[in-house]
Amino acid sequence: MPISSLADHIERYIKALLDQSEQPSLEIRRVELAKLFECVPSQINYVLKTRFNSQRGYIVESRRGGGGYIRIFRLEPGHRQDLYAWIYETVGxxxxxxxxxxxxxxxxxxxxxxxxxxxxxxxxxxxxxQKIDKAYIERAVAVLLRSMLLLLLHGD
Amino acid sequence: MPISSLADHIERYIKALLDQSEQPSLEIRRVELAKLFECVPSQINYVLKTRFNSQRGYIVESRRGGGGYIRIFRLEPGHRQDLYAWIYETVGxxxxxxxxxxxxxxxxxxxxxxxxxxxxxxxxxxxxxQKIDKAYIERAVAVLLRSMLLLLLHGD
DNA sequence: GACTTCTTGGTCAGGGAAGGTCAAAACAGC
DNA sequence: GCTGTTTTGACCTTCCCTGACCAAGAAGTC
Known part of the structure; x- marks a missing residue:
């Protein structure tokens, strides 16, 4: 692995933006970021998928069309990323x-x-x-518990 | 600083007018708003359709011809005591x-x-x-949203 | 009252402006 | 060379915005 791939640079750049931001989330435009790093737009998606997924404590949401954006939430500012990975693993x-x-x-x-x-x-x-079809209970419990935990743990 | 389209600006403008107003309703003239935002009149219809529909708690009524108008009603929030019942009802x-x-x-x-x-x-x-089987998305969304909302609103 | 014209607002299809997906090529480290 | 990661490009979906055309109410004219 190279010391610093393009993806690593973009990752660091986004994290720096998150650090600067007062808010728990950050909005970017995919094209602009791509232009800044002189790469194709889909490279940004790759970075988001591999570096800013929920196992690592981030949630990404976006909107298409004119006025579109990509919003990145950092669940826990700073450390303890492993907690989220652990939750994903344990809940499954x-x-x-x-x-x-x-x-x-x-x-x-x-x-x-x-x-x-x-x-x-x-x-x-x-x-x-109680209200869920037996066949789907276990799946539903996983989804529900995961979401509620992410929501609660994020405030601390 | 959220990324904003023209539609977003118009939406905010109308909501600000409603906030300022003593009444829960507001009357506007389509042409004037369009002129104010330097856009085509039908853009206003687009904003009304996407941002001020009944799902979002608004009712729009209008009249054509000379002295025509568009009136926007904001449905008042229910009482806090009813909030849970309202959520159960609305989410279904x-x-x-x-x-x-x-x-x-x-x-x-x-x-x-x-x-x-x-x-x-x-x-x-x-x-x-995204990860849920299409056939169950709507049920899952209901369960998830209800749980998260009750979790967040609890204690207010 | 019937007709015409003017003044508003409504609808809809199409082009444009974002972002998403996926598979294949390129690359780095064994 | 083999494997896993990165990078790219072609193609797709969603949302925004405009313009041409339509519908309805009001006011004047006969």
């Missing part, structure tokens, strides 16, 4: 309710989550799971 | 992504939700929805 694509409960307990034990927050997540999870 | 069992976005915009407009929070929920929603 399917999760039983019992596993979800165990996971919540663990997060509370390790002080990533308050007890009240965990209870609320648990209550919501159970309530929604 | 299935929800299209488009409807979810409209609901989020509305909650921000009516100050139930911060702009940053709403953008994050939206980003998470889109991201998770």
């Amino acid at each position: 694509e399917r999760l039983e309710l019992e596993e979800a409960e165990a996971l919540l307990v663990r997060l509370v034990d390790q002080d990533y989550l308050g007890r009240d927050e965990a209870m609320l997540v648990w209550a919501l999870l159970r309530q929604e799971a | 069992e299935r929800l299209e992504l488009e409807e979810a976005e409209a609901l989020l915009v509305r909650l921000v407009d009516q100050d139930y939700l911060g702009r940053d929070e709403a953008m994050l929920v939206w980003a998470l929603l889109r991201q998770e929805a």
Whole structure:
């Protein structure tokens, strides 16, 4: 691997912008960034996909058409990126309710989550799971728990 | 500094007028607005159709001919006590992504939700929805949005 | 009252301006 | 050479904006 590929440069540039920004999110225009680094626009997508995915603690949202943009959220400013990777790994694509409960307990034990927050997540999870077709419960639990955790952990 | 199209500017202008106004409604003349923003009159219709539809909590009424006008009603937010019931009702069992976005915009407009929070929920929603089997997207969106909203609004 | 004209607003299709996807080529490190 | 990563380009989707044409109400004319 080269010390610094073009993708690495773009990654550093975006992270610097995020550092400067007061807000938790940043808006860029794909064409402009591409022009700045003298590359094709789709290179930006590659960087976003490999460096700014949710496993690494980022969420990317975009809009096409005139006035389009790409918005990047940094879930946790600074450190502890591994927490997000861990959540993605642990939750996975399917999760039983019992596993979800165990996971919540663990997060509370390790002080990533308050007890009240965990209870609320648990209550919501159970309530929604009740209404879901058996065949999809495990998938739904995974998606639900992951989203709620990302939402909660981001404020700390 | 959000990236803004002309439609976004017109939207903000109209909303500012509504905010200033004592009444929940506002009367405009299509030509005048168009002149103000140096665009074609039909651009105003585009803004009304995409930003001030009933999904987003607005009702538009108009009249042609001499002395014609366009009147925009902003539906007042329900009482805070009703918020949960309202969310359950509005989200329902299935929800299209488009409807979810409209609901989020509305909650921000009516100050139930911060702009940053709403953008994050939206980003998470889109991201998770992408990975879900088409046949279940609308059910999943409903469940996800409801959970995230209840999680965020809890405590207000 | 019927006709005409003027004054508004409405609709819709098409071009343009973003961003997305995917597969193949190029490249770097063993 | 083999493998995994990067880079590119062709093609696609979504959203914005305009202009030509349509519809309706008001006011004047006979």
